[in-house]
Amino acid sequence: MPETLTKIEDSTFGLCKNLSIITIPQNVTYIGRWAFGNCSRLQNVIIKGKITPTITPTSFVEETGASIEDIAPLRFVLYIPKGCKEDYQNNSIWMAHAIAIFEE
Template sequence: MPTITPTSFFEGTGTSMEDIAPLRFFLIIPKGCKEDYQNNSIWMAHAIAIFEE
């Protein structure tokens, strides 16, 4: 499972998490991984929905 950190989306951009918090997005993940993502509090804090493909 990939790791998400406070700088995952902003490194080198001069934008911080606080500037756009709360960051929300749709996750598209490989089939069979949905439960792992749903059980991860950091991913779920930002996920609007999770789709397996």
């Protein structure tokens, strides 16, 4: 993704079943609904910016049943810039996804 990107639109990477790692550029401040919906192999998310991107409860989810309401958060390891860990730990939506958080 280009470093000039500021927003990841709704459903941008939805259904990318083979996506296992994604690097979010430093200028991204918003990740839309279902942006990474059903990316079931996503294991690592690398955030380059020091500002915590806003996400929705459905930015990183997968369908678990027949209904659209049957969803679960995707779980992944989160890599963030040094000094930002507290911001992510205080964000309940990000914490629903983080298996672990590492500062780089």
